[in-house]
């Protein structure tokens with residue numbers, strides 16, 4: 478049995494690992510590479526394996542860097558089943574449809590896939606519940622909760638030996654999503670390391686509450702650059718909960734993103750799978766949706782404070798730009814950037830004090846308002862949480878670190894070794910590892 482490390486070995490996107498099981502090759506995740514232009518080019522390279530040779534795909538969660546290449550895989554000949562949870566299936570469709578739309582509108586590049594290709598993926602999904610074992614390619618697979626975002630799982634594969642794929646792991650104290658289940662005793666663990674080098678600073682609730690009070694007292698609108706999936710629903714819930722306790726500070730809340738609206742529908746449907754189903758449901762119900770021109774016409778003239786969540790989360794495109802343009806000369810306004818801002822993005826530039834920005838069409842804006850950036854908003858486990866996840870039961874496992882930059886992986890490796898984890902490796906892109914040989918060492 479072998480593992481083939483194809484994706485997310487040199488960064489945090491484009492997750493793709495193949496495991497050879499007794500009766501077939503199974504792909505774990507099938508994500509798009511994201512980031513700066515030269516990184517994106519990788520998505521157009523030929524795959525290092527033949528899609529038709531893959532008998533099944535396990536999708537750990539819906540994020541684009543785990544699901545975004547699926548329509549292209551199907552277009553190129555993959556016909557196997559796609560195993561995931563029901564919530565992941567629905568969120569992944571929202572994400573893949575949005576990705577197709579963005580690609581179709583990019584005139585400079587031939588799209589990897591279009592909406593029609595996304596439709597072809599639909600019939601391949603085989604939904605599985607967390608905690609229930611099912612047979613796959615001569616092995617047995619069980620999903621366990623990974624926290625992170627709605628529907629996310631880690632995959633536990635048994636076939637004489639046990640291999641665990643962490644997927645992306647969430648925080649133990651996430652305000653909305655349940656904590657990840659610890660890694661069970663295993664022979665091999667393939668785990669993410671996004672925040673492998675960091676211990677999170679700041680307390681999310683405190684930072685948000687301070688901002689809400691300031692906005693109310695100083696009469697400042699808050700424009701939030703938010704990811705449409707997971708981040709938006711967490712923010713809406715926290716804002717709702719704060720206003721329940723402190724109605725005296727209440728401002729009207731809006732969302733302005735078609736994708737956010739779709740994701741909200743899925744979160745509402747599966748609210749029971751979160752820590753605060755009623756608050757989540759009510760928060761989404763009460764948020765005003767900006768859909769039509771007349772709603773935009775009315776909000777853009779407002780002089781009183783309000784809150785709006787618009788995408789994209791790193792200000793790389795989307796409707797956030799019309800807010801930046803409309804309020805650019807206003808200094809009594811807050812741009813809130815909750816969460817990690819990747820290198821090279823406008824969000825990063827603004828978070829570091831930059832104020833002269835340009836949108837996708839080259840229109841220049843000088844932002845005069847405040848910029849508040851918070852690192853406390855992340856759906857990823859930090860170093861301590863990652864380390865506890867694997868070292869609690871699986872010190873004897875051979876651990877492979879993926880999905881992190883090199884420094885994060887090195888730092889997490891040192892931390893795991895200090896906790897007594899037996900072998901920790903950092904596989905390279907394209908590396909193929911024989912699992913039997915490794916376990917006999």
Ligand SMILES: [Zn+2]
Nearest residue numbers: 538540625645
């Ligand atoms: Zn993720």
